Amino acid sequence: MSDAYVALEGGSVVEARCRAPGTSHGELVFTTAYTGYEESLTDPSYEEQVLTFSYPLIGNYGVRTERFEDDEVHPSAVVARELTDDVADWLADEGVPAVDRLDTRDLVGQIREGGAMKCGVSAGPDASPAKAKDALADCPGMSDHADIGAQVSVEAAETYRPEASGTADDLDVALVDCGAKGSIRSSLLDRGATVHVLPYDVPAGEVADLDPDVLFVSNGPGDPANFGATQSLVEEFAGEIPLAGICLGQQIVARALGGSTEKMDFGHRGVNQPVLDLNTDRVVMTTQNHGYTVADPGPELDVTQVNVNDDTAEGLESDDLGVITRQYHPEANPGPHDSLDFFDDVLALADDRRTPVAAD
Incomplete structure (x- = not known):
């Protein structure tokens, strides 16, 4: 049984594995970078976005603070094919929901065909498709973030x-x-x-x-x-x-x-x-x-x-x-x-x- 769900603007809900618990929402986007996940995750430009990594394994060289671009993680949630324990633990400590074991190739394809989209993420012991959909329903568009x-x-x-x-x-x-x-x-x-x-x-x-x-x-x-x-x-x-x-x-x-x-x-x-x-x-x-x-x-x-x-x-x-x-x-x-x-x-x-x- 899955313990994480990603609800997409088009109406579908994708099952996943929880790597850092929580409920969040944001604009679902993807990066094609093979390396630099520490820099990407601490880049303030990802504020209010759910970051999907197209490269399948994220975390294979650990987490080093000297690589950070800021002192906090900025995406509202993180999606990957596979996250290592180092990165998952870091995101959990930062309170940023993270999920893996889903088909990121399909997600990237949907974004390329339909554009960046709103999504809701529910991860953890109490996660459910309904909670992910509720998070999606509360998600504003990027242009609505006046502050x-x-x-x-x-x-x-x-x-x-x-x-x-x-x-x-x-x-x-x-x-x-x-x-x-x-x-x-x-x-x-x-x-x-x-x-x-x-x-x-x-x-x-x-x-x-x-x-x-x-x-x-x-x-x-x-x-x-x-x-x-x-x-x-x-x-x-x-x-x-x-x-x-x-x-x-x-x-x-x-x-x-x-x-x-x-x-x-x-x-x-x-x-x-x-x-x-x-x-x-x-x-x-x-x-x-x-x-x-x-x-x-x-x-x-x-x-x-x-x-x-x-x-x-x-x-x-x-x-x-x-x-x-x-x-x-x-x-x-x-x-x-x-x-x-x-x-x-x-x-x-x-x-x-x-x-x-x-x-x-």
């Missing part, structure tokens, strides 16, 4: 200084935390920048007092339309302070500068997404985790990189405004490091702001 930024952002400003000097040891980066991965901060610190992590709804006056050399909008979960405060911040400083963004950050910057965004059918989540640079004709492999994309960059931004598989915008830039954004995760973790030079480009924008223009 999702507050769930993943810092509550007050935090400042991090590099341990060693680097290429940008005199530069200050204001990192607007919409659900930032720790490796974004680390990538900037490794290059010698001081990083001020700010709440997603930080008042413009605090940013003005800080007078950063670049305003950097992070990744994060959900619909970019629900980050109106961050969008207003970008609108306030566009053209005055160089702007950078990753993932959700790209979408917010585009919306602030007259562009638009849309929900994708099932998004990009994995570590092998090919991206073409339109200026160099170079293709890089990238790590991605997003369910929304820039539909129209607007009049101020140029599309400089596109996804090889579906032509969605992967890079936006404006020389006039000093803007550079990426839809994918240049810091990877997990994934390839083909695009780490993005952070050098961001800090070059910041350095240009600090360098006086020589008189003729």
Whole structure:
């Protein structure tokens, strides 16, 4: 007899084995990454989602806290073909329901054909199909999470200084935390920048007092339309302070500068997404985790990189405004490091702001 159930939006209920007890709901999505489960499970971009791993065995190299992107697990539940005891125990300790021994190939196929869908999860001794269906009935859509930024952002400003000097040891980066991965901060610190992590709804006056050399909008979960405060911040400083963004950050910057965004059918989540640079004709492999994309960059931004598989915008830039954004995760973790030079480009924008223009 099964002790776990996953109720799907289409009406079916899938039986499974409980690996961490609890009842939850969320948008059912999948990642194709073979490795990096620790990083994925602690990525704030998975907030309010039920994460399905397409790779059949999750946990074969244990759980190491130094790999975490945040100090907590963010998916509302976890689904896999097989979870090791290490990962199952970790999720149980975190209070995150987890199930395995179900056909994840079929689940991934359903998501690819029908798009990301709501689901309910019931796992444990008292689990039942009815409880899973009740959880599903209470599940809001991703666009309905108006306060999702507050769930993943810092509550007050935090400042991090590099341990060693680097290429940008005199530069200050204001990192607007919409659900930032720790490796974004680390990538900037490794290059010698001081990083001020700010709440997603930080008042413009605090940013003005800080007078950063670049305003950097992070990744994060959900619909970019629900980050109106961050969008207003970008609108306030566009053209005055160089702007950078990753993932959700790209979408917010585009919306602030007259562009638009849309929900994708099932998004990009994995570590092998090919991206073409339109200026160099170079293709890089990238790590991605997003369910929304820039539909129209607007009049101020140029599309400089596109996804090889579906032509969605992967890079936006404006020389006039000093803007550079990426839809994918240049810091990877997990994934390839083909695009780490993005952070050098961001800090070059910041350095240009600090360098006086020589008189003729």
